[in-house]
Amino acid sequence: MGVLVVGSVAFDSVKTPFGEARDILGGAATYFSLAASFFTEVSLVGVVGSDFTDEHVQVLSGKGIDLRGLERVPGKTFRWAGEYSYDLNNRTTLDTQLNVFATFKPRVIPEYQALEYVFLGNIDPALQRDVLRQIKRPKLVGLDTMNYWIEGHLPSLHETLKRVDLLIINDSETRQLTQEHNLLKAARRVQQLGPKTLVIKRGEYGVLLYHAGHWFSAPAFPLEEVFDPTGAGDTFAGGLMGYLAAADSQTPADLKKAIVFGSVLASFTVEEFGVQRLARLTYPEITERYRQFKALTHFEDIPT
Amino acid sequence: MGVLVVGSVAFDSVKTPFGEARDILGGAATYFSLAASFFTEVSLVGVVGSDFTDEHVQVLSGKGIDLRGLERVPGKTFRWAGEYSYDLNNRTTLDTQLNVFATFKPRVIPEYQALEYVFLGNIDPALQRDVLRQIKRPKLVGLDTMNYWIEGHLPSLHETLKRVDLLIINDSETRQLTQEHNLLKAARRVQQLGPKTLVIKRGEYGVLLYHAGHWFSAPAFPLEEVFDPTGAGDTFAGGLMGYLAAADSQTPADLKKAIVFGSVLASFTVEEFGVQRLARLTYPEITERYRQFKALTHFEDIPT
Numbered sequence: 001m002g003v004l005v006v007g008s009v010a011f012d013s014v015k016t017p018f019g020e021a022r023d024i025l026g027g028a029a030t031y032f033s034l035a036a037s038f039f040t041e042v043s044l045v046g047v048v049g050s051d052f053t054d055e056h057v058q059v060l061s062g063k064g065i066d067l068r069g070l071e072r073v074p075g076k077t078f079r080w081a082g083e084y085s086y087d088l089n090n091r092t093t094l095d096t097q098l099n100v101f102a103t104f105k106p107r108v109i110p111e112y113q114a115l116e117y118v119f120l121g122n123i124d125p126a127l128q129r130d131v132l133r134q135i136k137r138p139k140l141v142g143l144d145t146m147n148y149w150i151e152g153h154l155p156s157l158h159e160t161l162k163r164v165d166l167l168i169i170n171d172s173e174t175r176q177l178t179q180e181h182n183l184l185k186a187a188r189r190v191q192q193l194g195p196k197t198l199v200i201k202r203g204e205y206g207v208l209l210y211h212a213g214h215w216f217s218a219p220a221f222p223l224e225e226v227f228d229p230t231g232a233g234d235t236f237a238g239g240l241m242g243y244l245a246a247a248d249s250q251t252p253a254d255l256k257k258a259i260v261f262g263s264v265l266a267s268f269t270v271e272e273f274g275v276q277r278l279a280r281l282t283y284p285e286i287t288e289r290y291r292q293f294k295a296l297t298h299f300e301d302i303p304t
Numbered sequence: 305m306g307v308l309v310v311g312s313v314a315f316d317s318v319k320t321p322f323g324e325a326r327d328i329l330g331g332a333a334t335y336f337s338l339a340a341s342f343f344t345e346v347s348l349v350g351v352v353g354s355d356f357t358d359e360h361v362q363v364l365s366g367k368g369i370d371l372r373g374l375e376r377v378p379g380k381t382f383r384w385a386g387e388y389s390y391d392l393n394n395r396t397t398l399d400t401q402l403n404v405f406a407t408f409k410p411r412v413i414p415e416y417q418a419l420e421y422v423f424l425g426n427i428d429p430a431l432q433r434d435v436l437r438q439i440k441r442p443k444l445v446g447l448d449t450m451n452y453w454i455e456g457h458l459p460s461l462h463e464t465l466k467r468v469d470l471l472i473i474n475d476s477e478t479r480q481l482t483q484e485h486n487l488l489k490a491a492r493r494v495q496q497l498g499p500k501t502l503v504i505k506r507g508e509y510g511v512l513l514y515h516a517g518h519w520f521s522a523p524a525f526p527l528e529e530v531f532d533p534t535g536a537g538d539t540f541a542g543g544l545m546g547y548l549a550a551a552d553s554q555t556p557a558d559l560k561k562a563i564v565f566g567s568v569l570a571s572f573t574v575e576e577f578g579v580q581r582l583a584r585l586t587y588p589e590i591t592e593r594y595r596q597f598k599a600l601t602h603f604e605d606i607p608t
Contacts, residue, residue: 087485181391184528205509208526217600219521222512224488256603290606296521297601299560302594 001139002041002066003245005032005238006106006131007121009046009070013081013095014273016088018227024274025056027078028121028144031234034278035265036242037063038286043112045069045131049077049100059279069109075100088229089203108134117245119237122146125153125160132163140250142166142241143195144233150176158193165250167195168237171202183208184215197255199240201233209259216256221267221293228273232266235278239265264289305443306345306370307549309336309542310410310435311425313350313374317385317399318577320392322531328578329360331382332425332448335538338582339569340546341367342590347416349373349435353381353404363583373413379404392533393507412438421549423541426450429457429464436467444554446470446545447499448537454480462497469554471499472541475506487512488519501559503544505537513563515556522563525571525597532577536570539582543569568593 012026033042043066048056052072061067078101081094106127116139120128128143143164149157150173157177161167167190175181178189183200187210190198200208206219240262247254264286271277316330337346347370352360356376365371382405385398410431420443424432432447447468453461454477461481465471471494479485482493487504491514494502504512510523544566551558568590575581 182528182530184526202509205506206521206523215526215600216603217510217523217526218603219510219523222488222519222521224486226486253604257606260603287606294603294605296519297603299520299522299564299598299601300557301598302561302591 001117001245001248002043002115003036003117003119003241004043004045004108004112004115004135005029005036005119005121005241006045006108006128007032007119007123007144007234008078008101009044009048009052010078010080010101011051012230012274013079014228014230015083016228017084017086018225019273021228021273023079025059026080026231026274028231028234030060030275031231031269031278032119032121032238032241033060033065034063034275035235035238035262035269036245037065038239038265038281038283039242039246039261040117042066042242043069043115045106045108045112047071047073047100047104049073049075052077059275069107069112071107073100077101082230084229088226091229106131116140117241118142119241120144120160120164121234122149125149125157128160129163132160140165140241140244142168142237144168144237145173147173147176161194164195166197166199168199168201168233168240170233171200174198174200197250199259201236203229207236207259207263209255211252211255214252216252216259218256218259218263218293219297221263221289221296223267223271226270229270230274232270235269236262236266238262260290260293261286264293305421305549305552306347306419307340307421307423307545308347308349308412308416308419308439309333309340309423309425309545310349310412310432311336311423311427311448311538312382312405313348313352313356314382314384314405315355316534316578317383318532318534319387320532321388321390322529323577325532325577327383329363330384330535330578332535332538334364334579335535335573335582336423336425336542336545337364337369338367338579339539339542339566339573340549341369342543342569342585342587343546343550343565346370346546347373347419349410349412349416351375351377351404351408353377353379356381363579373411373416375411377404381405386534388533392530395533410435420444421545422446423545424448424464424468425538426453429453429461432464433467436464444469444545444548446472446541448472448541449477451477451480465498468499470501470503472503472505472537472544474537475504478502478504501554503563505540507533511540511563511567513559515559518556520556520560520563522560522567522597523601525567525593525600527571527575530574533574534578536574539573540566540570542566564594564597565590568597
């Protein structure tokens, strides 16, 4: 099964304690697509401006990502600039220029409408619903959102969540959305809103999965050098959804494997600026780190 | 093998968002001993005042904890009062009365001097060395410390660490001790200071183990209700050291199991005020949660 992603394609300017990069290819849908492309066919719905060059296209299409749904319109591509704190745990947005993204109305081209695995990147919940209306028979709908929509567009977000299977958000967003500090209680409230599966991202502390009344916890892969956390969450979502689409499965066992694949992919993304590491990553490197991940978390049973 | 613990026995007054308790039995050595007692014989070196009643003694001796090394001197027992923030992640010390603990000089009675598993609770590093001088042939020395000793007694702490095998501290203490933010790099610096095994406590995010060049990560057990985090770290250390002493082993496999047992024990401690939950805990409850812990972290291998 292929996966459809709807979200931002952008140029990022990023400053971390280890260096600086300007106007590099970024955006949630970009990281998502590159990560998912290791597992399955990816179709991208997004928008870019006339400053999006063949070279940028090549980074994505070179991985077999279907860009027929990527609109090109006159004007400039979405630009974001941010700076990370010395410990990389906090980031400040220095500049946001929505540009062509400001009037983005996602159009799912006919060739994509039968896709069954759908990921709605962090955009206006009303636009996320528009996308779902254009999909014939989705089997798994994943969704990302952020504090901006939770604070300012909650009724609309609630409406969208009714049609979502898998919600991928961070811990503070989970607490904000549910008005509940305890994540176990928060997860049950999320289920009442619609998504039967909740994935809570906790940055350097890893990920929690709640599904069918059970929890699964995966750490972040320990790294000596984290250069740039930008795109880690979107890479994670891409690895996760890409694996599930390829397996055409939502069993607990496959959800857990998907979480680990997502974590593995994200651990590569942060090793270098932007999509650099992801762009030259190989599948054997992914499986090798998956096994290291297993060693990192495995312990023996006790006799019954 | 039995385990020897040296540390504080105290009366705590604790306020959490869920309630308040006054002058309840606490102290690092208390939590440690109760947790370790599920696995092995525990001998306690500490000091209490004349306000320490038979009822308090019974909580410990009822679990078979050897209190011949617990000195009783005229005066009042160490008292601590603290309050936790609404999310339990921060605590403020409201009052500390060292009382008889102020002049505590740990004396390892002859009956204890042949014990091979030793845990040095969070006291003056010079006193920790005094204890080691009284032990004949330690096989595994574990140590806890805190920012106070790192800031004000670093050369003395360095001297003590040379004789320590297993250091159990939290993430901020690890960073402070090594002046290194990245925990992977910090772990190697800790090894250069002496301890070949480092256990980094991360509160609600679980624990990291560094040993023989490998990492192991264990989450905290997800709980619906955390009533009182006091003693969680000491309980963790007790479960960990108690298991290792019982197994008489320091293999990577047993270190990992010990980490999980410690985490399991700590998850019970925080469910109620003080030592209440720990005091009525049963071994079958421990093994049941160990298996739940396994389910929480287990995921399938991928084919080679």
